[in-house]
Amino acid sequence: MRTFFKGTLLLVVAAFIGECIEFIINMVLAKELGEEGMGLYMSILPSIFLIVILASLELPIAISKFAAEQEERFHRSMLKHATRLTIIFTIGMLILVSLILPFIPVFDEYHPLVRWVVIILIPVISFTSITRGYFMGTHRMGKIAFSNFLRRFVQLLLLVFIYRLFDFEIETSILIALCTIVVSDIVVLGYLGLTYIIQLKELNRKPRSFIDKKMVHQNLLSVSLPTTGLRIFHAVAHAVQPFLIKTALVTAGLTPNMANEQFGLLAGVALTIGFFPAFIAHSLLIVLIPTVSKAYADKDFRMLQNLLQKVFRFTCLYGIPAVFVFYLFAEPLTQLFFDSNSATLYLQILWPYFLVHFFIIPMQAFLIGLGLVKEAFYHQIWSTLISFVLMFALGSFKPLQMEGIIIGMNTGAVLIALMHYLVICRTIRISIWSRSPVKEVFKV
Numbered sequence: 001m002r003t004f005f006k007g008t009l010l011l012v013v014a015a016f017i018g019e020c021i022e023f024i025i026n027m028v029l030a031k032e033l034g035e036e037g038m039g040l041y042m043s044i045l046p047s048i049f050l051i052v053i054l055a056s057l058e059l060p061i062a063i064s065k066f067a068a069e070q071e072e073r074f075h076r077s078m079l080k081h082a083t084r085l086t087i088i089f090t091i092g093m094l095i096l097v098s099l100i101l102p103f104i105p106v107f108d109e110y111h112p113l114v115r116w117v118v119i120i121l122i123p124v125i126s127f128t129s130i131t132r133g134y135f136m137g138t139h140r141m142g143k144i145a146f147s148n149f150l151r152r153f154v155q156l157l158l159l160v161f162i163y164r165l166f167d168f169e170i171e172t173s174i175l176i177a178l179c180t181i182v183v184s185d186i187v188v189l190g191y192l193g194l195t196y197i198i199q200l201k202e203l204n205r206k207p208r209s210f211i212d213k214k215m216v217h218q219n220l221l222s223v224s225l226p227t228t229g230l231r232i233f234h235a236v237a238h239a240v241q242p243f244l245i246k247t248a249l250v251t252a253g254l255t256p257n258m259a260n261e262q263f264g265l266l267a268g269v270a271l272t273i274g275f276f277p278a279f280i281a282h283s284l285l286i287v288l289i290p291t292v293s294k295a296y297a298d299k300d301f302r303m304l305q306n307l308l309q310k311v312f313r314f315t316c317l318y319g320i321p322a323v324f325v326f327y328l329f330a331e332p333l334t335q336l337f338f339d340s341n342s343a344t345l346y347l348q349i350l351w352p353y354f355l356v357h358f359f360i361i362p363m364q365a366f367l368i369g370l371g372l373v374k375e376a377f378y379h380q381i382w383s384t385l386i387s388f389v390l391m392f393a394l395g396s397f398k399p400l401q402m403e404g405i406i407i408g409m410n411t412g413a414v415l416i417a418l419m420h421y422l423v424i425c426r427t428i429r430i431s432i433w434s435r436s437p438v439k440e441v442f443k444v
Helices: 002-056 059-069 072-103 105-109 114-137 141-165 170-204 213-251 256-274 278-297 301-328 330-334 341-349 351-369 373-395 402-427
Strands: none
Touching: 002 072, 002 105, 002 114, 002 141, 002 170, 002 213, 002 256, 002 278, 059 072, 059 114, 059 213, 059 278, 059 351, 072 114, 072 170, 072 213, 114 141, 114 170, 114 278, 141 170, 141 278, 213 256, 213 373, 213 402, 256 301, 256 330, 256 341, 256 351, 256 402, 278 301, 278 351, 301 330, 301 341, 301 351, 330 341, 341 402, 351 373, 351 402, 373 402
């Protein structure tokens, strides 16, 4: 438990600095791209992140879980098999994406080189996944924390340097912004790759045992494939969401340009501000996955129960004050980006969406650590379908428009949080409403 809190604290501090930098990055982009350009930039990001998820195959989570459950003497053999699997998968992904990408219409509105940016990103993300997963699983959170900070710092440095020296059209400015993401990830790969090689040399000097290749592949894929499916569905939903929102707004009577600007205010301003404290939840997720995996493998249900309660209390400590501040100071916060009353209103009525997600993120880590990725996947499907139906129905209703869309978003968030919570409580044998264990019926 001490290692858990130490790792969490380290990640939270580093992530806070990184999120401050991310906040500045979005301010720089907002001023450079304008409302319409910000809408276009935010619209293409989910599609790029979808390809990034495919490239990673969620190996960080799979390797993290496997490394936490196995003794150190098996790590060298496991990493060897994981690397070979990654090389094969990366080659296949490069071929597949190179063939399909020219026919994806989403990229037609953007600079032709954006497609090449995506292709370059695939091997970078794939090989970074191995190092990131191993350091997560062995609780070397300092390296993860620094790499997260390094990625954002390099991106900000490049953006400020390039945008101050040159003037671009919107299309080129968006391309530059996407290129800085790739370059920063390459820098992170260099850092993690170097530290990973040093770690391998240390493992070579220690006693080693070998694991069957088939066993490693089965263990990794049994986690990575369903988790990738979950992330793919989540990414597809987020890739579709901008177009669903804009279509609903146009149906409600807005012009396409007005709809694009309103989406830019929602995604580029309100969501950017509201999700600022989520770095704490993501830090918890990184540490929770190996911790929960180890405790569940040891059948230490008492530790799991205490861990869940502590995570919830900690989330309340930062989550409730955060949304309270966002609600009260919505106007000055949104004016850091644009002088828009709409953005202020969106930030205020999204408070349930933000608060509930601060709980959802660590609960997803619990589900992964407990081997309940399929359940998390089903929860995501149901909540997204219901949310999308409400978003389109209420968003296309002229008196509501964007307010109706936000009602749908809030509803989906609450629904998935409740489903996650019920399944976790049942699995770790804890009462839904109190801290006492559940009745004997749940005992094995």
